[in-house]
Amino acid sequence: MKKGFDSKQYLDEQSRYILERVNAHDKLYLEFGGKLIGDFHAMRVLPGFDPDGKVKLLYHLREKAEIIICVYAGDIEQNKVRSDFGITYDRDVLRLIDDLRYWDLSINSVVITRYTGQPSATQFKNKLERRGIKVYTHGYTQGYPLDVDTIVSDAGYGKNDYIETTKPLVVVTAPGPNSGKLATCLNQLYHEVKRGKKAGYAKFETFPIWNLPLKHPVNVAYESATADLEDVNMIDTFHLEKYNQTTVNYNRDIEAFPLLRRILTKINGSDIPYYSPTDMGVNRAGFAIVDDEAVQDAAKQEIIRRYFALQCDYKKGIGSLSAAQRGKYIMDDMGLSPKNRPVVSVANQKSQSYDNIPVVAIELADGTIITGKHSSLMSAAAACVLNCVKYLANISDDIHLLPPVILESINQLKHDVLTKKQSSLDCKEILMALSISAVTNPAADAAWKQLVQLRDLQAHSTVILQQSDENTFRQLGIMITSEPEFASDSLFYGN
Numbered sequence: 001m002k003k004g005f006d007s008k009q010y011l012d013e014q015s016r017y018i019l020e021r022v023n024a025h026d027k028l029y030l031e032f033g034g035k036l037i038g039d040f041h042a043m044r045v046l047p048g049f050d051p052d053g054k055v056k057l058l059y060h061l062r063e064k065a066e067i068i069i070c071v072y073a074g075d076i077e078q079n080k081v082r083s084d085f086g087i088t089y090d091r092d093v094l095r096l097i098d099d100l101r102y103w104d105l106s107i108n109s110v111v112i113t114r115y116t117g118q119p120s121a122t123q124f125k126n127k128l129e130r131r132g133i134k135v136y137t138h139g140y141t142q143g144y145p146l147d148v149d150t151i152v153s154d155a156g157y158g159k160n161d162y163i164e165t166t167k168p169l170v171v172v173t174a175p176g177p178n179s180g181k182l183a184t185c186l187n188q189l190y191h192e193v194k195r196g197k198k199a200g201y202a203k204f205e206t207f208p209i210w211n212l213p214l215k216h217p218v219n220v221a222y223e224s225a226t227a228d229l230e231d232v233n234m235i236d237t238f239h240l241e242k243y244n245q246t247t248v249n250y251n252r253d254i255e256a257f258p259l260l261r262r263i264l265t266k267i268n269g270s271d272i273p274y275y276s277p278t279d280m281g282v283n284r285a286g287f288a289i290v291d292d293e294a295v296q297d298a299a300k301q302e303i304i305r306r307y308f309a310l311q312c313d314y315k316k317g318i319g320s321l322s323a324a325q326r327g328k329y330i331m332d333d334m335g336l337s338p339k340n341r342p343v344v345s346v347a348n349q350k351s352q353s354y355d356n357i358p359v360v361a362i363e364l365a366d367g368t369i370i371t372g373k374h375s376s377l378m379s380a381a382a383a384c385v386l387n388c389v390k391y392l393a394n395i396s397d398d399i400h401l402l403p404p405v406i407l408e409s410i411n412q413l414k415h416d417v418l419t420k421k422q423s424s425l426d427c428k429e430i431l432m433a434l435s436i437s438a439v440t441n442p443a444a445d446a447a448w449k450q451l452v453q454l455r456d457l458q459a460h461s462t463v464i465l466q467q468s469d470e471n472t473f474r475q476l477g478i479m480i481t482s483e484p485e486f487a488s489d490s491l492f493y494g495n
Contacts, residue, residue, distance in 0.1 A: 004294030113180025217299035
């Protein structure tokens, strides 16, 4: 993708603004919205954005910072899935802990929020504690949301345990939205003030970008990404009234601000310096956009991608009809359609010419679109990847990268020994075979080295990908969409 965002400039500005907030308090609780590690949505809509930039920022602040991870007990119980990794929220907490340890960042604890003894949440708590992770459980806050006097009392925030922290910056993060980050921050502020400390709150939020127009594709793409939450971007009327400056925020923050301001004022015992949701945020992303046209183009593609993802989620039974409808409404409202995604029409036309056999199409950096179709030997995704690397390595179609005898042997292993009903090789299996073949086959070696060229490319499948192919495409960095259709009538293998 054409670069449209300067990640270094963004992180430099973010660091400076965070430190200004930290230096104004004995302790600052910084709520991290979005993904702390692997923010692939930001990477897709802001080409040039480092998906691990936030954790790199914290690495530079590691002497001052420690991290609390929140996860909602209901999300654990319902096996809620983080779509960009394809793993459940509880597993994502484990992944996040490992990644933060890799970056030498201090993990204070995990907080299971709105906990009422849910069995799966209890099991998760036990798992963490037996691996040496400190775990707190916070229940529902009595009096919330209307009775501020009860909320800010020993019967409200005081009823939850105080989390002991030692550093001036406490980052509160989570696998996804509605995980209880804000409630955890406010709970801590209540206890800190009772202990005579000057504690503050701020919010690290990337989207919507407050100094971009309301209908800028980047901000609209955020609405698509949160269609299941029914988030709507709005003008921050509080900021407009106070500063006569038009800024953008989203409905939940704007609607909650009067109550939040009352709670913060009650906790501190005096008026707070925040007059709007925008005031609370630490968001310099808009100042790091270096090519607005490139960013707009990338965000429009994300809107279409989200439309397909929402349709597929509904088809798979893990998404709602209202979210799927909202995704289409947003796409239509922006004057976009699947036709604005070139790989869609190519994949569908090729499939029709093959009597509706599943096809995957990938658009290369030079605009060439390569396709691959499903066969008894390999999946459409695997075939397309192989065709792409052969094209990039200038290898003729009639040259075999993988000896047929090897592929047949793997198929026999799957069918005869492992007794798998599906014998077609998936993308991961084909790539493993290619890497082995590359040791002795110069053509395979040349093709194998082209795999890195597939990152950030656009792709489309005429059917919902099997999970293994979807995971491999995610790891390769290929941005794929799928038609909301299963490849077969098989209920188990269609998932």
